[in-house]
Amino acid sequence: MQNINTIEDLLDTVLGIHGHEFSLRSADTQILNSFYRQIGNGVALTERQFALLKLKLEIYTSQFKEQEIDGWAGALTTSRDSLREIDRSKYIKLVKKDSISSINREYKKLKDGIYIKVRFPFNKKHIVKLSECTHFARGNEYFHEKNSHEHYFYCTPGIAYMLVKRFPTWNIDKDLVDMHKDVEHVIKNNESFIPSYVNGGFVNIAKSTLALINKETFDNEYMIADKSIRYGYTYHTETDEDNLKSVISSRIEPTILADVAKFDLDEVVQTIHALDRYPLIVCIDADNSYNQVQSFYTEFSKFISDKHQSILFRVETADKENAPLNTFIKDNNLNNWVDNTTKVVYINKSKLPKVLLSSNFTPTTALSNTSLRPNRLVTDYIGFNCDLIVYNDETLSNFQPRRGNKWQAVN
DSSP: OOOOOSHHHHHHHHTTTTSOOOOOOHHHHHHHHHHHHHHHTTOOOBHHHHHHHHHHHHTTHHHHHHTTOTTHHHHTTOOSSOOBOOOOOOEEEEEEGGGOOOOOGGGGGSOSSEEEEEEOOOOHHHHHHHHHHHTTSOGGGEEEOTTOSEEEEEOOHHHHHHHHHHOTTSEEOHHHHHHHHHHHHHHHTGGGTSOEEETTEEESOOHHHHHHHHHHHTTOHHHHHHTHHHHTOBOOOOOOTTOHHHHHHTOSSSEEEOOTTTSOHHHHHHHHHHTTOOSEEEEEOGGGHHHHHHHHHHHHTTTSOGGGEEEOOOOOTTOTTTTHHHHHHHHTTOOOOOSTTOOEEEEETTOOOHHHHHSSOOOSEEEESOOOOOOHHHHHHHHHHOSEEEEOSSSOOSEEEETTTEEEEOO
16 A cells, blocks of 8 residues: 655545545646646645645545545645745846847847846736736847746836836836836826927927928928827817818828718829828729729829839739730839839839838828728838828728737727
8 A cells, every 4th residue: 555645645646546536626636637747747846836735635634534544634744855945036127138048039139238127926917917018018129038937128218117117016126216207207297298289389399300390391280280190299189070181180090081982082182292291102902903003193193293103013914904004104104213202102002012122212101092901011011101091992991000010990
């Protein structure tokens, strides 16, 4: 008969390893088997695990007695090996990137600089709170080695504020506490810090940025409102839903629906030109490319010369309906080189031309007849560069791009 001397022996007995049959509660089966696997892998129990296992096994006291298991009472208080000590320290401190030790290839992608190290033993509630912070960190600004208790964030005042706010009782570097206080002061006194346009003037905007804004807006109220997303200042104005210039300039997100039932293409292009929304990229649907290009070209040619327009795609000759586009491009000299003098570029929304990535053409506006989702690379390119995305359609599709390569639903 197996000697029962320790809590590990008792666990083996309850699980039937030595031929005994115990009636286990379904709620206990998973945790008891988990302990069995851990011990079998040579990993000793921690103090808390020992206490939990003892609590679980005590439930089966009556069965120990019925099966005449000798020594069970003493076994409940004895461990086969020394209990494993766990580092339960919880802290947030500043470290250099060089102090992050890892062979993980993701580590090599991290930005150089100072990082915030967050360390704590596994805790689901802490993980949930931490995930609220990782959401705001870019891919090369956050690192976590799997199965470790350490998380690293590239140090910014915003991340420092979020971490300290969520874990205020932990051991935290004074510099991080000071960052939290500074950000909190800005939040509570935002009128003194947030870039804004109020009472006919700009406040809290750097001189260099203000020079760019003035150069692009010409003291025009619509243009000043329109540039608020690109330059990150607030501008409060009422929207006249029947005035496309008002709809565009007062937007709070890049994406705009210029309802085709209210605003025809002629008015859309006139408004874009009036707001000087160049450089501009026109996204064409492949199945109707010839008609769409003709329509856009007709309207933009009222303001923009052919040499400042370029069409960066062609149609297969087998596509009889749209193949005439190739001749149209040639006849109108629209195969121009793309550079920083180009005003309007036309692309097939199903493919991003490589030349756009190598040229110094950078669009600030995207325009399309339909809101059908483009190719992912096209979506990312537009979302990253354009602070105005106009769809001259009846409705918006469920997913639209936003700046920063992420998606948002538009109702």
